[in-house]
Amino acid sequence: MQGKRVLLIVSGGIAAIKIPETIRRIRELGGAVRCVLTRGGEQFVTPLSLSALSEDKVYTDLFSLTDEHEMGHINLSRDADVIMIAPASADLMAKMAAGLAGDLATTVLLATDKPVICAPAMNVRMWEHAATQANVATLKKRGIIFVGPTEGDMACGEFGMGRMAEPADLVAALQTFFAAQPGPLAGRHAVVTSGPTHEPIDPVRYIANRSSGKQGHAIAAALAALGCRTTLVSGPTQLADPAGCDVVRIESARDMLAAVEAALPADIAVCAAAVADWRSADAADKKIKKQAGDDAPALNMVENPDILATLSVAGNKRPALVVGFAAETHDVLDNAHAKRERKGCDWIVANDVSPETGTFAGDDNTVHLITAAGTEDWPRMSKTGVADQLAQRIAQHFEAAE
Ligand code: C5P
Secondary structure, three states, X not given: OOOOXXXXXXXXXXXXXXXXXXXXXXXXXXXXXXXXXXXXXXXXXXXXXXXXXXXXXXXXXXXXHHHHHHOOHHHHHHOOOEEEEXXXXXXXXXXXXXXXXXXXXXXXXXXXXXXXXXXXXXXXXXXXXXXXXXXXXXXXXXXXXXXXXXXXXXXXXXXXXXXXXXXXXXXXXHHHHHHOOOOOOOOOEEEEEEOEXXXXXXXXXXXXXXXXXXXXXXXXXXXXXXXXXXXXXXXXXXXXXXOOEEEEXXXXXXXXXXXXXXXOOOOEEEEOOEOOOEEEOOOOOOOOOOOOOOOOOOOOEEEOOOHHHHHHOOHHHOXXXXXXXXXXXXXHHHHHHXXXXXXXXXXXXXXXXXXXXXXXXXXXXXXXXXXXXXXXXXXXXEHHHHHHHHHHHHHHHHHHHO
16 A cells, blocks of 8 residues: 555545544555545535545535646546545445536546546445446446445444445455556566664674664655565664565675675665765774773774665666665755766765754655756655655656666
């Protein structure tokens, strides 16, 4: 579900009260949800609760000038990977079958070319009515996927078919749907570096930095979500392994380089790790003891291998697309352009890590993407947002090259 965008159409029915929980679960799995709420739906769940949970605007009105200006009913479906209608009322399904487009939900459904998953909810007699059954048959013939309804007690006091599938079943239907999609990076292999490195001084002490690994891990997850076989080479972090990635854990820069080289060949390399530039030249194999009266020991430092630069000249094993990061505290763009030249990589993602931005260890990032074609300034967004957008750009790059 990571990075997937669900347009959720909520129509009128008591089952709409299960939708906030459904949104929460989709988002927990890394998906994004944008809601369209019908007038009937608004009687059971408020735009405010859906907006709070989806962290997005909720769309209700076909004829809203501001909504049309900002998003537009066509873009609502264009921006989504899938449309889910939950609950789908008998009325909404009848309108869909007939091709009516009198409100925002039905207009989106008539205008879309995206896959649609439909979760009906209604009274048992309405469900069993020949009109509803004919509409369901028509919609199924058009390729609409159905989840539920199920049998059980109804809010109206009756028992039978017509209960909407539970939030867990709705999420499972989405997961099954996405698992069956090949993904634009299927058949490709990416190596992603993430986190800090630890450079030993002696067996108990090391040199490290403040990298959390959040950005690199999110990139690995976003690439895997697009069907890419992804090897994540990570320094020590507190983070869980991202879903669907092969994770190789290392400590030092030299181990990171060895693990990256072992993972080649790859089509894509993304070096998001904050690799220590230097290490102690002569790391002690026993703990350095403090003796009263001794001078502080001097650390003799040597340069670490540069993984990004090494990958960028890796001969016939050079990944087709090598992406580096430039974490800068000043002159962000100038330094990043110079870094792209110096390292020989294809793209640089430049970000401002001056302490006042809170980027290190924080959840947000403001980046600029520097390619041979120029510089793109991306708006401030979450690190997962940056990861999803970067993964999409990588997929587009390979699509364009084919
Ligand atoms: O030179 P600087 O550390 O600023 O460059 C940052 C970029 O280079 C990042 O993509 C980082 O992952 C990569 N890098 C590397 N190996 C190093 C140092 C940096 O891969 N030893």
